[in-house]
Amino acid sequence: MQNVVERVLNLLIYLLESPVPVTSSDVRNTVHGYADQSDEAFHRMFERDKQVLRRLGVPLKLEAMDAWEIDEGYTVDPEEYAIPDPQLNDEERLALSVAGRLVRLGGTEAGVGAIIKLGGMERGDGIEPLGADLGEGAETLGELFGAITDRRRVEFTYRDHVRPVEPYGMAHRRGHWYLVGNTPDGERVYRVDRIEKLQVGEETDAFDKPKDFDIRSVVDSQPWEAGSEPEVETTVRFDSEVAWWAARSLGLAEPDGKLTASVSVANRDAFVGWVLSFGDSAEVVEPAELREAVATRVRESLEQLGER
Amino acid sequence: MTSSRTVSRLSRILALIPYVLDREVVDVNEIMDRFGYTEEQLTKDLNTIFVCGLPGYGPGDLMEAYIDEDDVIIDAAEFFSKAPRLTPSEALGLLAAGMTVLGSGEGSPALESAVEKLSKVVMPDADTSLTVDVLDETQNVGVLRDAAADGRVVRVVYRSVGKEETTKRDVEPWSVFTTLGRWYLLGHCRLVDGQRTFRVDRIKELGVLDETFEPPERVPEPGVGYAPSKDDITAVIDLKPAARWVLEYYPVDVVRESSRTTRIRFHSPDAEVPARLLLRLGADARLVEGPEVAERLSTIGSSLLARYE
Numbered sequence: 001m002q003n004v005v006e007r008v009l010n011l012l013i014y015l016l017e018s019p020v021p022v023t024s025s026d027v028r029n030t031v032h033g034y035a036d037q038s039d040e041a042f043h044r045m046f047e048r049d050k051q052v053l054r055r056l057g058v059p060l061k062l063e064a065m066d067a068w069e070i071d072e073g074y075t076v077d078p079e080e081y082a083i084p085d086p087q088l089n090d091e092e093r094l095a096l097s098v099a100g101r102l103v104r105l106g107g108t109e110a111g112v113g114a115i116i117k118l119g120g121m122e123r124g125d126g127i128e129p130l131g132a133d134l135g136e137g138a139e140t141l142g143e144l145f146g147a148i149t150d151r152r153r154v155e156f157t158y159r160d161h162v163r164p165v166e167p168y169g170m171a172h173r174r175g176h177w178y179l180v181g182n183t184p185d186g187e188r189v190y191r192v193d194r195i196e197k198l199q200v201g202e203e204t205d206a207f208d209k210p211k212d213f214d215i216r217s218v219v220d221s222q223p224w225e226a227g228s229e230p231e232v233e234t235t236v237r238f239d240s241e242v243a244w245w246a247a248r249s250l251g252l253a254e255p256d257g258k259l260t261a262s263v264s265v266a267n268r269d270a271f272v273g274w275v276l277s278f279g280d281s282a283e284v285v286e287p288a289e290l291r292e293a294v295a296t297r298v299r300e301s302l303e304q305l306g307e308r
Numbered sequence: 309m310t311s312s313r314t315v316s317r318l319s320r321i322l323a324l325i326p327y328v329l330d331r332e333v334v335d336v337n338e339i340m341d342r343f344g345y346t347e348e349q350l351t352k353d354l355n356t357i358f359v360c361g362l363p364g365y366g367p368g369d370l371m372e373a374y375i376d377e378d379d380v381i382i383d384a385a386e387f388f389s390k391a392p393r394l395t396p397s398e399a400l401g402l403l404a405a406g407m408t409v410l411g412s413g414e415g416s417p418a419l420e421s422a423v424e425k426l427s428k429v430v431m432p433d434a435d436t437s438l439t440v441d442v443l444d445e446t447q448n449v450g451v452l453r454d455a456a457a458d459g460r461v462v463r464v465v466y467r468s469v470g471k472e473e474t475t476k477r478d479v480e481p482w483s484v485f486t487t488l489g490r491w492y493l494l495g496h497c498r499l500v501d502g503q504r505t506f507r508v509d510r511i512k513e514l515g516v517l518d519e520t521f522e523p524p525e526r527v528p529e530p531g532v533g534y535a536p537s538k539d540d541i542t543a544v545i546d547l548k549p550a551a552r553w554v555l556e557y558y559p560v561d562v563v564r565e566s567s568r569t570t571r572i573r574f575h576s577p578d579a580e581v582p583a584r585l586l587l588r589l590g591a592d593a594r595l596v597e598g599p600e601v602a603e604r605l606s607t608i609g610s611s612l613l614a615r616y617e
Binding site: 002004005006008009010012013014016017030031032052055056057058059078080081082083084085086087088091092093094095096098099100102103105113114115116117118119120121139141142143145146148149168169170171172173209213214215216219241244245248272273274276277278279280283291292294295296297298299300301302303304305 | 314316321327344359363388394395397398399406433437440510580583585586593602606
């Protein structure tokens with residue numbers, strides 16, 4: 001490891017200081033640690049070291065060396081390399097580092113490496129561990145986050161279909177991460193753990209995000225609100241044993257006994273399913289159309305039973 | 309293969325150099341404290357810095373780095389006057405961590421301004437592009453945590469997850485934890501006389517009793533999951549493609565799968581949960597086996613139809 005650390009430091013200094021892109025043979029002939037290697041060994045080392053640089057957050061780029069684009073060379077722009085300084089004071093840094101240790105992202109402590117780059121952390125003692133885990137693979141999340149902040153298009157496989165997406169934002173809800181973005185079919189929500197074969201586009205600022213986009217209004221809607229059908233106002237009556245639970249789901253104050261609530265519905269199918277999840281302890285009062293829809297669903301279930 | 313240790317070590321070196329350059333000399337203890345170094349690790353890293361530099365690698369090309377009495381000194385390293393930028397994973401991790409703690413109501417004003425400053429540089433529109441829930445049950449969580457710390461028994465009115473019923477129970481609270489976006493209470497439930505995990509959002513009423521208890525010597529690792537018991541009833545259900553979402557929301561076993569039908573085995577402490585599920589699925593599901601569930605389904609179904617007809 002000692003050799004690798006020294007070699008990567010020397011490589012990075014060379015790249016930061018070189019005014020023009022450098023080829024891999026420049027690296028081999030110039031940077032300490034690469035000489036006296038066979039072609040194959042050099043190639044392996046160099047690939048690995050580039051990987052280390054990228055994981056450190058170094059913006060390593062491959063650029064054409066001349067107008068004819070015959071040769072390509074590596075470059076690191078010092079301005080792009082430098083961390084944008086958020087100007088944290090020590091108290092803020094401490095608060096962030098504590099948060100970073102409490103919250104895990106895909107099993108790893110979320111912010112410890114990051115806080116060191118921001119000027120280190122003061123180690124506070126006597127902090128109670130909350131142990132929150134935001135689940136899921138940090139790598140995919142990181143790539144998506146980068147795509148969102150750079151406005152890069154992404155493409156991935158989701159339920160066996162390839163989806164091109166302009167990523168707008170990310171949300172963590174009830175244990176899962178969601179990606180919200182624009183697709184040829186309009187705005188869509190994807191569960192991040194189902195995203196496969198993620199590809200991130202090269203181009204930055206590749207699309208415009210609507211100014212009034214707000215991730216919370218997308219992910220915080222109830223299933224029966226998330227639909228494109230004409231909205232209908234419904235009234236639902238909940239028996240007292242389930243009323244408090246229904247009130248919590250609807251964001252209403254908890255009732256003492258029964259609850260009669262108004263619910264706006266834009267997805268009738270989801271609404272019927274939700275009402276029936278209360279068994280015979282909830283009843284749609286109006287409109288007649290949705291009373292009928294619930295009754296129909298119940299009859300269908302009973303018919304399935306008859307066919308056994 | 310890239311070793312994570314190599315990356316962490318380099319990351320710390322690349323953060324250490326600009327920190328010292330910026331201040332010219334820094335006390336050794338401050339560096340060790342701030343960057344989490346032992347003295348041995350710090351000496352090793354300074355010695356590494358000392359042998360690296362510009363091509364040529366002669367005396368004038370290498371960086372200077374050493375400890376002089378109690379000060380760390382680094383020089384001739386202008387190219388490292390700033391730390392490398394955060395990787396997207398690091399930026400997201402830190403931002404999401406900050407937002408999570410703020411959302412829990414446990415954040416301080418310092419954290420609030422830190423998150424604001426950080427998002428300015430890593431994601432200027434974070435307030436409309438990134439949102440993290442987790443912890444919105446602060447009141448009960450606080451009460452439970454105090455009760456666990458004081459060894460006091462709590463009395464809860466609880467709506468079970470697997471069994472759609474509300475019960476009153478006395479629980480000896482051991483620990484409160486959060487995972488998968490929810491708060492959980494782990495403890496000994498006196499109603500069932502065994503270890504149980506409760507979802508805090510399903511606690512309808514919570515009271516702390518005067519009675520105390522002896523916590524176990526070692527509190528088990530918190531964990532969430534449905535462990536079937538021998539008293540469970542089992543139902544076999546065929547799902548049409550439109551009902552496949554069930555696989556993601558209920559702990560079921562897939563018996564077999566084809567493009568048209570997925571056959572699942574559903575374990576549950578009572579017939580109510582599968583019966584209600586079948587009700588909401590309508591023509592998209594069919595009960596294949598499970599007499600208790602069939603009976604329950606036809607009871608609720610008839611009772612519902614009586615309300616609607």
